[in-house]
Amino acid sequence: xxxxxxxxxxxxxxxxxxxxxxxxxxxxxxxxxxxxxxxxxxxxxxxxxxxxxxxxxxxxxxxxxxxxxxxxxxxxxxxxxxxxxxxxxxxxxxxxxxxxxxxxxxxxxxxxxxxxxxxxxxxxxxxxxxxxxxxxxxxxxxxxxxxxxxxxxxxxxxxxxxxxxxxxxxxxxxxxxxxxxxxxxxxxxxxxxxxxxxxxxxxxxxxxxxxxxxxxxxxxxxxxxxxxxxxxxxxxxxxxxxxxxxxxxxxxxxxxxxxxxxxxxxxxxxxxxxxxxxxxxxxxxxxxxxxxxxxxxxxxxxxxxxxxxxxxxxxxxxxxxxxxxxxxxxxxxxxxxxxxxxxxxxxxxxxxxxxxxxxxxxxxxxxxxxxxxxxxxxxxxxxxxxxxxxxxxxxxxxxxxxxxxxxxxxxxxxxxxxxxxxxxxxxxxxxxxxxxxxxxxxxxxxxxxxxxxxxxxxxxxxxxxxxxxxxxxxxxxxxxxxxxxxxxxxxxxxxxxxxxxxxxxxxxxxxxxxxxxxxxxxxxxxxxxxxxxxxxxxxxxxxxxxxxxxxxxxxxxxxxxxxxxxxxxxxxxxxxxxxxxxxxxxxxxxxxxxxxxxxxxxxxxxxxxxxxxxxxxxxxxxxxxxxxxxxxxxxxxxxxxxxxxxxxxxxxxxxxxxxxxxxxxxxxxxxxxxxxxxxxxxxxxxxxxxxxxxxxxxxxxxxxxxxxxxxxxxxxxxxxxxxxxxxxxxxxxxxxxxxxxxxxxxxxxxxxxxxxxxxxxxxxxxxxxxxxxxxxxxxxxxxxxxxxxxxxxxxxxxxxxxxxxxxxxxxxxxx
Amino acid sequence: xxxxxxxxxxxxxxxxxxxxxxxxxxxxxxxxxxxxxxxxxxxxxxxxxxxxxxxxxxxxxxxxxxxxxxxxxxxxxxxxxxxxxxxxxxxxxxxxxxxxxxxxxxxxxxxxxxxxxxxxxxxxxxxxxxxxxxxxxxxxxxxxxxxxxxxxxxxxxxx
Ligand code: FES
Ligand code: FES
Numbered sequence: 023x024x025x026x027x028x029x030x031x032x033x034x035x036x037x038x039x040x041x042x043x044x045x046x047x048x049x050x051x052x053x054x055x056x057x058x059x060x061x062x063x064x065x066x067x068x069x070x071x072x073x074x075x076x077x078x079x080x081x082x083x084x085x086x087x088x089x090x091x092x093x094x095x096x097x098x099x100x101x102x103x104x105x106x107x108x109x110x111x112x113x114x115x116x117x118x119x120x121x122x123x124x125x126x127x128x129x130x131x132x133x134x135x136x137x138x139x140x141x142x143x144x145x146x147x148x149x150x151x152x153x154x155x156x157x158x159x160x161x162x163x164x165x166x167x168x169x170x171x172x173x174x175x176x177x178x179x180x181x182x183x184x185x186x187x188x189x190x191x192x193x194x195x196x197x198x199x200x201x202x203x204x205x206x207x208x209x210x211x212x213x214x215x216x217x218x219x220x221x222x223x224x225x226x227x228x229x230x231x232x233x234x235x236x237x238x239x240x241x242x243x244x245x246x247x248x249x250x251x252x253x254x255x256x257x258x259x260x261x262x263x264x265x266x267x268x269x270x271x272x273x274x275x276x277x278x279x280x281x282x283x284x285x286x287x288x289x290x291x292x293x294x295x296x297x298x299x300x301x302x303x304x305x306x307x308x309x310x311x312x313x314x315x316x317x318x319x320x321x322x323x324x325x326x327x328x329x330x331x332x333x334x335x336x337x338x339x340x341x342x343x344x345x346x347x348x349x350x351x352x353x354x355x356x357x358x359x360x361x362x363x364x365x366x367x368x369x370x371x372x373x374x375x376x377x378x379x380x381x382x383x384x385x386x387x388x389x390x391x392x393x394x395x396x397x398x399x400x401x402x403x404x405x406x407x408x409x410x411x412x413x414x415x416x417x418x419x420x421x422x423x424x425x426x427x428x429x430x431x432x433x434x435x436x437x438x439x440x441x442x443x444x445x446x447x448x449x450x451x452x453x454x455x456x457x458x459x460x461x462x463x464x465x466x467x468x469x470x471x472x473x474x475x476x477x478x479x480x481x482x483x484x485x486x487x488x489x490x491x492x493x494x495x496x497x498x499x500x501x502x503x504x505x506x507x508x509x510x511x512x513x514x515x516x517x518x519x520x521x522x523x524x525x526x527x528x529x530x531x532x533x534x535x536x537x538x539x540x541x542x543x544x545x546x547x548x549x550x551x552x553x554x555x556x557x558x559x560x561x562x563x564x565x566x567x568x569x570x571x572x573x574x575x576x577x578x579x580x581x582x583x584x585x586x587x588x589x590x591x592x593x594x595x596x597x598x599x600x601x602x603x604x605x606x607x608x609x610x611x612x613x614x615x616x617x618x619x620x621x622x623x624x625x626x627x628x629x630x631x632x633x634x635x636x637x638x639x640x641x642x643x644x645x646x647x648x649x650x651x652x653x654x655x656x657x658x659x660x661x662x663x664x665x666x667x668x669x670x671x672x673x674x675x676x677x678x679x680x681x682x683x684x685x686x687x688x689x690x691x692x693x694x695x696x697x698x699x700x701x702x703x704x705x706x707x708x709x710x711x712x713x714x715x716x717x718x719x720x721x722x723x724x725x726x727x728x729x730x731x732x733x734x735x736x737x738x739x740x741x742x743x744x745x746x747x748x749x750x751x752x753x754x755x756x757x758x759x760x761x762x763x764x765x766x767x768x769x770x771x772x773x774x775x776x777x778x779x780x781x782x783x784x785x786x787x788x789x790x791x792x793x794x795x796x797x798x799x800x801x802x803x804x805x806x807x808x809x810x811x812x813x814x815x816x817x818x819x820x821x822x823x824x825x826x827x828x829x830x831x832x833x834x835x836x837x
Numbered sequence: 838x839x840x841x842x843x844x845x846x847x848x849x850x851x852x853x854x855x856x857x858x859x860x861x862x863x864x865x866x867x868x869x870x871x872x873x874x875x876x877x878x879x880x881x882x883x884x885x886x887x888x889x890x891x892x893x894x895x896x897x898x899x900x901x902x903x904x905x906x907x908x909x910x911x912x913x914x915x916x917x918x919x920x921x922x923x924x925x926x927x928x929x930x931x932x933x934x935x936x937x938x939x940x941x942x943x944x945x946x947x948x949x950x951x952x953x954x955x956x957x958x959x960x961x962x963x964x965x966x967x968x969x970x971x972x973x974x975x976x977x978x979x980x981x982x983x984x985x986x987x988x989x990x991x992x993x994x995x996x
Contacts (some may be wrong), residue, residue, distance in 0.1 A: 036940070
């Protein structure tokens with residue numbers, strides 16, 4: 023069967039030969055024009071004059087448009103209709119597009135754009151969280167508050183409390199392929215768009231809106247993106263709309279791609295947050311209550327900030343059963359790029375908050391942070407049939423050096439995974455006790471945690487990576503070494519899977535079977551490198567019992583499958599896999615009905631496997647069966663549809679079941695810091711991650727490795743710096759540092775937790791796109807441990823833990 | 838910008854003569870004029886490595902070299918490597934090891950990896966990491982890329 027198999031990425035062959043096409047590689051009709059935006063150099067003010075004469079006169083310029091050229095300036099917002107394509111006279115941030123140039127080449131358009139002389143009456147900009155609090159610039163009518171229990175009472179009655187505050191920086195997506203779009207004008211005013219977008223339906227909708235067309239007048243195609251990470255969920259709208267407008271105005275194909283600097287300066291990034299906390303806890307590390315305040319810097323427009331901030335709140339508990347908890351979330355409007363979706367969608371920031379609390383409590387009690395974590399875990403799911411023989415898949419796909427020790431051991435049955443009771447006790451030393459009957463396994467938003475697996479995952483990972491012995495060795499090292507200090511941390515991830523906007527949890531598919539037995543498959547999900555197309559093709563091949571070579575994967579196309587949701591929230595495979603499965607099963611049932619009499623069987627007993635269609639001993643090839651159906655005048659084309667069951671969510675009340683299930687994982691990282699410079703390295707990372715019954719272990723492990731490194735980058739070297747006037751000063755890789763090959767851990771072991779999803783997902787797999795990013799928190803936590811080893815005081819390490827931040831934290835620890 | 842110069846060069850074994858804008862960089866020339874879109878641009882200022890290709894036997898950044906500087910040069914891009922079969926084992930290893938996701942970094946990464954392998958690099962993970970540290974990949978976390986390079990070196994040593 024083609025599922026549960028480590029197969030390469032569907033386009034791997036094309037990529038290694040340089041023949042995979044991205045938007046900028048698509049051959050264009052002759053006369054294709056190129057666009058560039060002219061942007062605001064200041065963060066806030068009024069545009070008093072915009073002289074574009076020099077721009078118009080520049081070589082190669084065909085057209086120039088500014089806000090003044092539109093009666094109604096087309097809107098680019100995915101939510102609140104508050105993002106005019108070009109400034110309407112009000113300047114909201116440094117980098118905001120003021121006008122667009124249409125020219126004969128990319129370079130000519132960019133050069134011309136630089137010739138404008140905008141006159142702007144500058145106003146004081148609201149840039150920081152403090153600025154926004156002082157100015158009272160917020161989204162929504164006030165803070166959102168979710169929670170459970172009586173936090174005040176619990177904090178009053180508790181043995182000890184700690185207060186703290188944490189700054190968490192944002193993150194630039196740095197998809198390696200920048201934003202790009204191509205518009206091809208059609209007869210009758212229709213438009214075809216190729217876009218590097220995670221959300222073709224949104225592009226279709228916004229372009230139609232801008233052109234004054236019904237959605238049926240616009241077709242959007244997305245074959246692939248060179249990375250998305252959330253940054254192409256809404257941020258591609260501007261380019262597609264601009265190209266469509268220019269294409270309509272000139273009658274020529276129009277293309278736009280952002281130069282990297284423009285991409286940084288114009289587009290939104292991960293939200294930065296300040297998290298305030300007050301936590302109450304017992305002498306054994308049990309948290310009795312937490313009161314969180316999230317200050318979310320949203321930038322100038324609403325974009326996706328509300329659901330992002332919601333998801334931060336929904337992950338403020340992470341893996342911990344908090345008897346009383348309150349999360350108050352302020353969504354602040356600032357004169358900066360409009361912060362947007364980024365892998366994890368606020369979840370990572372919320373999770374960093376509670377992980378920081380666990381570390382802080384452990385520091386106050388002088389306990390092993392892992393013991394504090396474990397004592398606060400939700401109760402383990404009972405009898406869910408999870409097979410914890412992690413690593414059997416791993417052994418198949420990765421060579422010896424990379425096999426996690428325990429995985430191999432577990433495969434031989436030597437590690438008894440017992441739900442975290444007995445074994446857990448050994449991690450915390452005298453302070454820890456096994457998790458007793460849990461509180462109520464209820465999240466702060468009223469969803470019961472029914473599938474918790476982190477006791478077993480933690481136990482197995484801690485044993486595999488030798489956590490206890492290495493923690494002792496680190497302590498020993500730190501006692502002897504005055505300059506280089508080490509830290510080790512094991513942190514868990516529990517990530518909720520589903521769009522929190524319930525109606526988005528739907529997907530469609532279109533499957534055709536041709537007379538020769540070949541199959542074409544289409545669905546609403548987009549391919550950004552995550553391997554979605556391959557995984558879904560594996561599902562289709564499995565349903566028909568054919569080889570993958572029989573399946574043709576086609577570009578996402580709004581003309582084939584309409585009304586799709588963004589490929590986001592890690593839900594691509596869950597949703598589209600099920601929709602494709604439904605379409606395949608429909609066709610399969612039709613074929614079975616046709617051939618059943620010939621096979622002398624009932625239709626429901628006809629089996630599709632190994633390229634054959636059979637019942638008992640009677641069989642024919644799949645191709646023959648297809649021919650029979652065709653000759654019998656039976657349709658060999660079907661749509662499929664899927665809507666995620668069980669979910670219901672009231673985001674205002676903060677109550678319900680926003681998630682179908684949770685994905686779990688844990689990572690243990692060891693780091694070393696140089697206390698003279700703050701320089702630091704990851705020495706080793708071990709990961710055990712739950713991808714359910716993985717559809718494709720190779721692709722899933724790739725997601726885990728890449729997600730971890732991206733998360734570690736976010737929390738260490740990736741620092742966004744705006745100057746006092748609101749200009750982003752880190753706007754290229756020369757100043758913004760993403761992890762390079764030499765930055766990843768020297769020793770890096772990744773294994774899949776081999777358990778089936780208890781919910782009926784596609785072949786019982788679990789979503790794997792976003793959750794691994796948060797495994798990177800282990801690095802940040804280990805760095806905090808290393809800083810704490812430098813003195814008695816709490817180091818109060820912010821994120822990102824740049825060398826500078828580490829150095830300052832070392833000083834604080836020394837007191 | 839509009840000033841042009843005529844250059845002759847050999848790209849992937851084929852000679853061509855073109856008038857190129859004097860300010861155009863090599864990778865734009867290859868992509869836009871010759872249609873060789875396998876070389877990608879990620880940053881256009883020499884940091885990301887997505888545009889890495891071979892000029893006169895050396896791996897260079899196609900965004901840091903002007904097309905006019907390539908007059909008379911012998912250039913090989915990812916398409917050329919694929920056509921000639923050079924580095925076929927490396928490409929196979931990238932496929933087998935899942936050393937790519939979005940694939941945007943892949944052509945440049947392959948070029949740098951080929952430089953290491955052909956330069957007699959050993960299967961030492963930290964040396965490979967160091968060599969590839971000028972090529973960004975935002976997707977894979979690099980682990981599988983280093984695996985692929987190790988595989989190839991081991992494979993070549995065996996044969
Ligand atoms: S595009 Fe040449 S190094 Fe980035
Ligand atoms: S595979 Fe996407 S950047 Fe390397």
